[in-house]
Amino acid sequence: MAQALPNPSIFSATLDLDAHGKHFGHIRIPHSRDEAGLGDLMVPIVSIKHGDGPCILFLAGNHGDEFEGQIALRNVAHDLDADGVSGHVIIVPALNLPAVLNNSRCSPIDGKNMNRIFPGDRRGTVTEKIASYVYDELVQRADIVVDLHAGGTNLSCLCYAMMHRYPNPATSRAALDLMKAFAVPYGVVFDTEPDRDGMLDTAVEDLDKPFIAVELGGSGAVTPQSVAITARGVRNVLVHTGVVAGAIESGDVETEIIGVPTRGFVLADDHGIFEPFVDLGDVVDSDQVVGRMHSIHRPDRLPIDHHIKDGGVVIARRTTGLTTHGDYLFVVGVPLDPGF
Ligand SMILES: [Zn+2]
Numbered sequence: 492m493a494q495a496l497p498n499p500s501i502f503s504a505t506l507d508l509d510a511h512g513k514h515f516g517h518i519r520i521p522h523s524r525d526e527a528g529l530g531d532l533m534v535p536i537v538s539i540k541h542g543d544g545p546c547i548l549f550l551a552g553n554h555g556d557e558f559e560g561q562i563a564l565r566n567v568a569h570d571l572d573a574d575g576v577s578g579h580v581i582i583v584p585a586l587n588l589p590a591v592l593n594n595s596r597c598s599p600i601d602g603k604n605m606n607r608i609f610p611g612d613r614r615g616t617v618t619e620k621i622a623s624y625v626y627d628e629l630v631q632r633a634d635i636v637v638d639l640h641a642g643g644t645n646l647s648c649l650c651y652a653m654m655h656r657y658p659n660p661a662t663s664r665a666a667l668d669l670m671k672a673f674a675v676p677y678g679v680v681f682d683t684e685p686d687r688d689g690m691l692d693t694a695v696e697d698l699d700k701p702f703i704a705v706e707l708g709g710s711g712a713v714t715p716q717s718v719a720i721t722a723r724g725v726r727n728v729l730v731h732t733g734v735v736a737g738a739i740e741s742g743d744v745e746t747e748i749i750g751v752p753t754r755g756f757v758l759a760d761d762h763g764i765f766e767p768f769v770d771l772g773d774v775v776d777s778d779q780v781v782g783r784m785h786s787i788h789r790p791d792r793l794p795i796d797h798h799i800k801d802g803g804v805v806i807a808r809r810t811t812g813l814t815t816h817g818d819y820l821f822v823v824g825v826p827l828d829p830g831f
Contacts, residue, residue: 500627501613502620506538508581508632513539513573518583520620522600532589534621537568537582544578544734548633549725550625551583553605553640553691555590555598558713560639560705563721571735578734581629587618594711596643607686609694626694635669636695636702637728639721642709645811646819649771649804650720651677652705652746655684655696660831665701667748667829672731673705673724674741677806678748680829685756710810750827754800757821761795763787765814769805769821777802781821784814799823 493509506516517533524530549567551560564584571580585591587605589598597604603618610630611622630636642648652670657663663680670678687693695702705724708717723742729735759765763784769775779802783794797820807822814820 494632496628496631498627500624502624504536504628506536508538508628509540510538511540511573513537513571515568518621518624520617520624522617532617532621534583534588535585537584539568539571539573539576539580539582540578541573541575542577544576545634545732546579546581546632547728547732547734548581548629548636549583549639550586550636550691551639552585552587552591553638554596554643555587555592556594556596556644556711557639557641557709559641559707559717559721561585561591562713562718563725564639566722567725575735578732579632580729580734581633583625583629586625587621589617606691607689609689609691625691630695630698630700634700635728635732636691636700637669637725638691638702638704639707639725640704641707641717642807642810644711645809646807647709647771647810648706648807649677650675650705650707650717651679651806652703652724653679653681654703655681655692656829656831657696657699659699662699662701663829663831666703667831669701669703669728669731671746672727672739673703673746674727674739674744675705675707675720675724675746676744677804677824678746679806679824680748680750680827682750685753706807709807748827748829749804749806749824750829751806751822751824752801755803755823755825756819757781757797757799757823759784759814759816759818759820760797762816763795763814764812765809765820766794767808767820769808771805771808773805775799775802775805775823801825
């Protein structure tokens with residue numbers, strides 16, 4: 492029987508999300524343009540449903556220039572045997588399809604960052620329409636949502652999972668357990684986010700459903716190691732939730748829980764070319780000089796030192812030299828007892 496949803500989408504998909512078995516299809520987002528006055532943007536989707544169990548929604552390509560999740564989810568879609576599933580696995584491997592095709596963070600059609608426009612707008616731009624379908628049809632069905640990211644073209648990240656603290660401690664604990672099951676070296680608990688509004692995270696968290704995002708590498712590159720960690724983590728989530736049988740494979744990784752205070756974000760003090768002194772995984776001391784900004788036009792001027800505020804471990808850093816005033820250069824995490 493079809494699941495009752497609070498506000499079903501006006502858009503459709505070429506597969507039936509209530510059908511049992513494994514189905515590959517596409518979400519159809521109307522996209523009238525010069526090249527095709529009548530046409531749909533076809534966003535890939537996979538539904539694997541069998542037996543009783545939770546519904547897990549996996550997404551990648553929220554940002555088009557992040558690849559580990561896009562690859563791992565395609566492999567999982569092929570490898571998962573529907574008969575071995577207890578529950579429902581929904582996979583969207585290229586969420587912002589136009590951005591994926593353009594190898595860019597944001598959509599080249601409307602310039603929108605998918606992760607700042609949730610819960611979307613069914614009468615909005617193309618990106619907002621995709622988001623509205625995902626929110627109305629997929630997030631509403633899901634018991635758990637896992638969004639796979641990487642640093643993108645300009646940023647590189649240690650492999651870490653992340654969550655936000657929920658008002659409900661039980662949901663916080665459920666998300667924490669998902670991070671640990673994913674088996675990446677660090678799990679970040681954010682109390683808040685500098686740019687929280689419109690994130691998929693926020694839209695799911697406001698429904699009190701467990702949500703984790705994972706950051707896996709970056710610099711617009713993809714490595715065998717980062718893909719392997721991603722694939723292992725996705726499978727571990729399925730095992731942890733009882734959707735597939737088996738044992739968690741951690742590779743002896745024990746996830747260390749850390750926090751990122753507001754002071755953990757190091758911003759560029761000026762426009763210029765940034766020279767980093769520290770790298771991912773480095774442990775830095777409070778007030779340590781972590782890099783310096785060179786003036787492009789005035790090499791006679793001394794470069795500007797950039798300091799870390801509180802010591803910790805570098806979990807993300809900007810990898811593009813050319814930098815604008817206000818760009819984030821480093822993210823530094825500190826050990827955290829989340830208290831839930
Ligand atoms: Zn991303």
